Structure formats: C-alpha cells, structure tokens
Amino acid sequence: MNEFWQHLSDTYPDSRINRGYWQLNEQTANGQLSTDKLQICPLSQYGFLAIEGPDSSKFLQGQTTCDWRAISTEQASLGSYCNIKGRMVISFLAGMASPESALLRLHADTADSGRDTLGKYIVFSKAKIRNAGAERVAIGINGKMARQSLMTIFDTLPSQAMAQVSSDNGIIVQLDEAGERFEYWGLCAQAIALWQQLSSTAEVCSANYWEALNISAGIGEVCANSQDMFIPQMLNYQVIGGVSFSKGCYTGQEVVARMQYRGKLKRRLYKAEVAEAARNYPAGTELYSGDSGDSGQSIGNLVSMVNGDTSSTLLAVLTAEAVTDGNIHFADSSAALSIEELPYPVPSKD
CATH class of the missing domain: 2.40.30.110 (Aminomethyltransferase beta-barrel domains)
Known part of the structure; x- marks a missing residue:
C-alpha cells in the first residue's frame, strides 16, 4: 500500500479494495449518478509501466499496436501489446511524462507480466522498463463540472479527446470530446494534494463506477483473467483508436492486419x-x-x-x-x- 492509498484508508475508514477496485461503503456502480456534480474516483484497478530512455518511443513503436510517432507530452492513445498470434497480452492508455519517459496506464494485475514480456526485448534498446505502480496513481475526474474544477488547479488543460497535458503537478488526459471525463496520473504526494483540493466539493465514487463509465463508452480492457484471449478487433480497438494500420511492423502485426484486410471477424x-x-x-x-x-x-x-x-x-x-x-x-x-x-x-x- 503506497502513501496515496494509505491516505484514503485513513480518510475513509469504511473503504476497502475488493478484487482490485476501491469501494466506499456499499456504494453501487450502476452508472446512474448525476453527472451534473463533480465526481472523483480513485482508480485502484490501474497501475503503470514506465519506459524511460532515449529509445523509449522507438522501442514501443516496434512492440505495440499504436503509433508512437503521434504520442507525445500533448497526445495520448489507446493501445495494446499482442503476442505473436495477435492476442492481447496487455491493453493500455499511453502517454508521455517527458520526451524520454513513456507511461502505460494498464490494469494493475497485468503490470508485472507486461513488464516481464516487454523486458525480454528492451535489452537491445537504450531504454529501461519498470513497474511504476507503487509510485504513481490514477484518479478519475468526471461530470459537467470537471473542466471548471480542474481549471482552478492547473494552468493548462487538454482540449480534445485523447489530448494530454504533462506538468510538474502530474499528467491529465481528456477521455471524451465534451471535456467531462479526465484521468489524472500523478506521483503519490501530487495525487494526495489533488484529492484534497477536489474532494471538498466532489462526490467521491467507488472505482467500480469508473468501470461503469468505461462500459457505457464501449471501452474494453484486458486484465489478468483475459490475457491472450482477444485480438484487438474483438475489442473494437480498430474503431476507437487503439490500432494503427500505417505504422509498420510490431509483434502480432501480421495477424492483426490480415484480420483487418482479409479476414472475417x-x-x-x-x-x-x-x-x-x-x-x-x-x-x-x-x-x-x-x-x-x-x-x-x-x-x-x-x-x-x-x-x-x-x-x-x-x-x-x-x-x-x-x-x-x-x-x-x-x-x-x-x-x-x-x-x-x-x-x-x-x-x-x-
């Protein structure tokens, strides 16, 4: 348990993490809470892989389904890493903390296996990979007041879906076109400070509620129980921006491309x-x-x-x-x- 989760445990004594999801009391996650209010969710289901070094983007370009030429400190992307049969080992939301530091926000229960698998190939690159879940936290911010509330804290915010802003206070990724749904990625001390600033006026929601929002948005993800089960098209990643068909070769690319152009899903x-x-x-x-x-x-x-x-x-x-x-x-x-x-x-x- 890192510093952030200890803070939440102290602040909400009746909270718990169940099957990886932070829960508050018996709060349900049916997706029916009013989005007129600001909502914040601690996303305990997610962890991070950090890939750092001058070859970080180049390495990931040859391994994952998304185009790292377009990912920067201003632009995020959905993506996945597949095995040679085109089956998804991990799915992630990718961003850059700096030009030489990539982050993959993924299900926490796939972080170690993702690190170990990618780590077999990164030895040939000027980059290193590590599980950064102990030091970094994801927080979901949702509702019609989300942008207005964040503007009181951050100098700059992203302005379109999959845009990101990286600053000394952490990373913010906008998930929707309306600007009502964001993810914040920060170090533990930064995340505690943000939580304290937002929680005084926000509705605190269990992490399952964020999963309900993902379901409503049609965003499927890979967790430990579903690794090696789906090709990206089965999760509609070719539709929602998780696959590039113009980037060139990557692990599993032949299977994914053949399905797109010659196969029947x-x-x-x-x-x-x-x-x-x-x-x-x-x-x-x-x-x-x-x-x-x-x-x-x-x-x-x-x-x-x-x-x-x-x-x-x-x-x-x-x-x-x-x-x-x-x-x-x-x-x-x-x-x-x-x-x-x-x-x-x-x-x-x-």
Missing part, C-alpha cells in the same frame, strides 16, 4: 445489460446461447461487468450469430443478456 465487442443484480462474474467467463444450463459450445467471453441495485451492465465479446439468435446467458444463470447500442458505429464489414 467472427466475434466482437457488445454492450449488454442483465435485468438482475447478477453475480459479479470475472472477466473471461464464458457465455452461452440457448436454454439456461445449456453446456454447448461457448459463444463468447465476458470483458467487464458492474452490478447495480437491480441490474448489471457489461461488455462481452460475442459471435454475431448468437446476438441475432438471442437468449445469451451465463452457464449458471437463466437471465438473458439484453444487447444495447454502443456509443460509436462499428463498420459492418468488421
């Missing part, structure tokens, strides 16, 4: 709701189509899920055929998934 990401407060299934859990209890062939896998008071929302990678047939469910549940529209269009050829 049989499974992709869908947003859904279950009309009951279902059991909190872990990522990677298989889904089935047909009668409840059917032990036939799996038609997909859970990506992420949050429970509300009366229903659960989720992202899952499913076959198009199963979505058309309907009655998709978990193996031990009779509740069928209700498929909902994603907030962005997915080309029919995908």
Whole structure:
C-alpha cells in the first residue's frame, strides 16, 4: 500500500479494495449518478509501466499496436501489446511524462507480466522498463463540472479527446470530446494534494463506477483473467483508436492486419445489460446461447461487468450469430443478456 492509498484508508475508514477496485461503503456502480456534480474516483484497478530512455518511443513503436510517432507530452492513445498470434497480452492508455519517459496506464494485475514480456526485448534498446505502480496513481475526474474544477488547479488543460497535458503537478488526459471525463496520473504526494483540493466539493465514487463509465463508452480492457484471449478487433480497438494500420511492423502485426484486410471477424465487442443484480462474474467467463444450463459450445467471453441495485451492465465479446439468435446467458444463470447500442458505429464489414 503506497502513501496515496494509505491516505484514503485513513480518510475513509469504511473503504476497502475488493478484487482490485476501491469501494466506499456499499456504494453501487450502476452508472446512474448525476453527472451534473463533480465526481472523483480513485482508480485502484490501474497501475503503470514506465519506459524511460532515449529509445523509449522507438522501442514501443516496434512492440505495440499504436503509433508512437503521434504520442507525445500533448497526445495520448489507446493501445495494446499482442503476442505473436495477435492476442492481447496487455491493453493500455499511453502517454508521455517527458520526451524520454513513456507511461502505460494498464490494469494493475497485468503490470508485472507486461513488464516481464516487454523486458525480454528492451535489452537491445537504450531504454529501461519498470513497474511504476507503487509510485504513481490514477484518479478519475468526471461530470459537467470537471473542466471548471480542474481549471482552478492547473494552468493548462487538454482540449480534445485523447489530448494530454504533462506538468510538474502530474499528467491529465481528456477521455471524451465534451471535456467531462479526465484521468489524472500523478506521483503519490501530487495525487494526495489533488484529492484534497477536489474532494471538498466532489462526490467521491467507488472505482467500480469508473468501470461503469468505461462500459457505457464501449471501452474494453484486458486484465489478468483475459490475457491472450482477444485480438484487438474483438475489442473494437480498430474503431476507437487503439490500432494503427500505417505504422509498420510490431509483434502480432501480421495477424492483426490480415484480420483487418482479409479476414472475417467472427466475434466482437457488445454492450449488454442483465435485468438482475447478477453475480459479479470475472472477466473471461464464458457465455452461452440457448436454454439456461445449456453446456454447448461457448459463444463468447465476458470483458467487464458492474452490478447495480437491480441490474448489471457489461461488455462481452460475442459471435454475431448468437446476438441475432438471442437468449445469451451465463452457464449458471437463466437471465438473458439484453444487447444495447454502443456509443460509436462499428463498420459492418468488421
């Protein structure tokens, strides 16, 4: 437990971290809180890999799906690192703390394996990689008051989706076009100072609430339970900016490019709701189509899920055929998934 999490534990004695997610009391994460208020979420589910040195961007350019020529101290990007079969080992939000210091904000339970895998190849570069999760913290800031509140603290803010600002006080990444959703990445002392400044007027939300916002935005991520399970197109990364098809070679690139230009994607990401407060299934859990209890062939896998008071929302990678047939469910549940529209269009050829 680093200094920031100890501060939260002291400030909110009834809080806890459950399965990696910071929770306050019995607060649910159904995504229905009023965004008219400023909301802040401590994002305990996330950690950081720091890649530092003059070759940091060059190294990552040859390993990951995003184009590091476009990533800077002013521009962030979604991305992933894939194995040679094109399956995602880690997914991340990438930014630069300085021109020679890259950061990958990723699920904390994939940080060590991501470091170890990338570390096998970085020995040939003028760069080093380390797990920076003990020293750096992510905080989510959300709501119509988010920009106004941050402007009272920071001299400059990003002005469009995936833009970032790096300063002595930390890094801020704008996640949406409306400027109502931001992530802050800072060292522990910086994060404590920001939290103290914002929490006096903000609604403090459990980390699961941020996951609900990710689900609403159609952003799927890889965690330890889903490593090596999805190619980037299954999570719609070719649509939401997590894959560059013009950057050149990287690990798994042949498989990813062949799927984009010659293949037919049989499974992709869908947003859904279950009309009951279902059991909190872990990522990677298989889904089935047909009668409840059917032990036939799996038609997909859970990506992420949050429970509300009366229903659960989720992202899952499913076959198009199963979505058309309907009655998709978990193996031990009779509740069928209700498929909902994603907030962005997915080309029919995908």
